[in-house]
Amino acid sequence: MGEKLSQALLAGRLELPTCQRCSNVQYPPSEICRHCLSDALEVTACDPAGKVIACALVHYSLALDFDVNSPWPIASVKMNAGPVVFAHALEFLKRDTAVTLVPIIDSIGDGVFGALANVADRDLLQTRFNRTI
Amino acid sequence: MNNVFAGVVLAAPVSFGYTRYSEHGVPWFAGNALAEMLRLSGLEKSSIDGLAIASFSLSPDTPASLAEYFGLELRLLEALPFGGASGVIAARRAARAVQAGDVEVVACIGADTSKPGTFSQLVANFSTATMDASYPYAAAGPNLPFALLTQSYMDRYGTQREDFGRICVAQRYNANHCDYALLGQKPLDLATYLAARSIVPPLHLFDCVMPCAGADSFLVMREEQALSLNIPYVYINSAFEAFNVFSSDPVQLRSGWSRYGAALYEQADTTPAAIDLIETYDDYPVIVMLQLEGMQLCDEGQAARYVQDHELRFDSEGPAHNTSGGQLSVGQAGAAGGFLGIVEAIRQITRSAGRNQASSAASALVTGFGMINYDRGLCSSAAILSAGRV
Ligand SMILES: [Zn+2]
Numbered sequence: 001m002g003e004k005l006s007q008a009l010l011a012g013r014l015e016l017p018t019c020q021r022c023s024n025v026q027y028p029p030s031e032i033c034r035h036c037l038s039d040a041l042e043v044t045a046c047d048p049a050g051k052v053i054a055c056a057l058v059h060y061s062l063a064l065d066f067d068v069n070s071p072w073p074i075a076s077v078k079m080n081a082g083p084v085v086f087a088h089a090l091e092f093l094k095r096d097t098a099v100t101l102v103p104i105i106d107s108i109g110d111g112v113f114g115a116l117a118n119v120a121d122r123d124l125l126q127t128r129f130n131r132t133i
Numbered sequence: 134m135n136n137v138f139a140g141v142v143l144a145a146p147v148s149f150g151y152t153r154y155s156e157h158g159v160p161w162f163a164g165n166a167l168a169e170m171l172r173l174s175g176l177e178k179s180s181i182d183g184l185a186i187a188s189f190s191l192s193p194d195t196p197a198s199l200a201e202y203f204g205l206e207l208r209l210l211e212a213l214p215f216g217g218a219s220g221v222i223a224a225r226r227a228a229r230a231v232q233a234g235d236v237e238v239v240a241c242i243g244a245d246t247s248k249p250g251t252f253s254q255l256v257a258n259f260s261t262a263t264m265d266a267s268y269p270y271a272a273a274g275p276n277l278p279f280a281l282l283t284q285s286y287m288d289r290y291g292t293q294r295e296d297f298g299r300i301c302v303a304q305r306y307n308a309n310h311c312d313y314a315l316l317g318q319k320p321l322d323l324a325t326y327l328a329a330r331s332i333v334p335p336l337h338l339f340d341c342v343m344p345c346a347g348a349d350s351f352l353v354m355r356e357e358q359a360l361s362l363n364i365p366y367v368y369i370n371s372a373f374e375a376f377n378v379f380s381s382d383p384v385q386l387r388s389g390w391s392r393y394g395a396a397l398y399e400q401a402d403t404t405p406a407a408i409d410l411i412e413t414y415d416d417y418p419v420i421v422m423l424q425l426e427g428m429q430l431c432d433e434g435q436a437a438r439y440v441q442d443h444e445l446r447f448d449s450e451g452p453a454h455n456t457s458g459g460q461l462s463v464g465q466a467g468a469a470g471g472f473l474g475i476v477e478a479i480r481q482i483t484r485s486a487g488r489n490q491a492s493s494a495a496s497a498l499v500t501g502f503g504m505i506n507y508d509r510g511l512c513s514s515a516a517i518l519s520a521g522r523v
């Protein structure tokens with residue numbers, strides 16, 4: 001399911017595993033619905049809007065290509081669709097900032113989430129990853 | 134005295150082999166801890182018929198392979214993949230098995246080794262959820278979810294970095310009096326804490342544990358056996374383990390302690406105010422605060438006030454807290470970190486600690502927390518211990 005989600009994000013679609021029986025949106029990805037235990041989950045489009053729970057600037061990372069001179073903002077976002085997701089951000093986002101989740105391709109070529117206060121900044125966020133792909 | 138775990142005691146506390154890096158494997162650490170427990174208790178190896186083991190770095194070996202390595206014939210073999218909650222859970226399950234007559238003596242051991250790079254590997258492959266939903270977000274390991282959690286806690290309650298710092302500074306003072314604490318030679322004051330380099334703000338250097346190697350362990354047996362061995366022991370008055378509590382909270386600012394803490398005191402027929410010694414799980418100082426609040430040492434959101442009003446040192450007036458220095462100053466030896474608190478509590482209550490012996494240590498609260506899966510820790514535990522034969 002994680003693979004399917006990543007593929008949707010790579011294809012530029014903001015989708016999440018969703019239970020076909022009870023409509024619960026699942027994250028982190030799983031093969032079983034956390035609510036009703038159905039295995040009928042499909043990666044489908046969902047409301048990309050949410051609110052920032054908290055944000056942190058990562059100064060220290062285990063990633064080999066991490067640039068310690070440019071702290072990297074990551075936000076936790078409570079989606080209107082239900083789940084909490086971690087997402088890359090352009091800058092430190094205050095608590096309760098309204099954001100839109102967007103699909104991004106990270107520096108190792110995986111599909112990941114971005115969280116933007118202004119959805120027009122998507123290309124700007126994407127370019128931050130472009131150095132090694 | 135209540136009788137939830139009547140007739141069962143904990144004894145022979147051992148902290149073994151703490152070091153930053155080691156070439157030795159888990160069996161070396163666990164085996165040495167076991168040998169030391171036999172020496173302390175006077176038991177023969179053949180008396181051990183139960184083993185409860187917590188380890189992250191045992192693989193590709195298993196708990197069953199440890200039975201073979203140590204030449205033990207066992208009737209109970211408990212694997213405890215619960216990280217920081219595992220020490221209390223080991224005591225609880227072992228006590229039940231002894232009480233039921235399934236086994237005579239259970240050796241409970243948390244042990245892990247540490248080589249350069251092993252912590253990074255553990256973090257990168259910790260769980261499916263962390264691989265899918267956490268690691269791709271700047272590969273910050275547990276520092277990311279705990280930074281987000283700490284930020285949420287500060288936003289909600291107005292807590293300042295100084296308040297977290299008080300916990301870290303007091304623990305370092307305790308470590309300065311504890312021989313096996315790896316950071317025990319280094320003093321720490323609040324100014325140094327505040328000036329430390331950023332890791333994932335609000336987390337800075339002294340909010341984060343240093344991974345290391347080591348083992349922590351204790352024995353569980355019937356009281357009559359401990360009496361006949363003529364060794365010091367403690368009672369386990371009450372204990373709980375809980376998993377995935379308050380799962381719909383958007384941020385984890387409480388866990389099993391808030392749900393089951395009141396019943397824990399009730400079962401032990403005691404109150405928060407009557408506790409002499411508190412050993413919390415301190416992977417990050419904010420988690421210490423959640424445990425203090427959940428276990429009713431103070432109200433929700435009031436832990437900053439609590440740490441301002443209490444010295445938290447082994448030699449302070451109020452309750453002593455994390456008397457060995459905790460993981461923040463001893464080091465985090467993987468799953469042994471989940472045993473550090475309960476082993477130190479047994480040592481303190483039986484008055485076998487060293488220079489860091491608390492003057493009042495007749496009763497102890499030990500809390501555990503473990504297995505950060507994506508954005509929260511899934512396991513919580515707590516126990517109340519009291520003096521048996523000291
Ligand atoms: Zn469902």
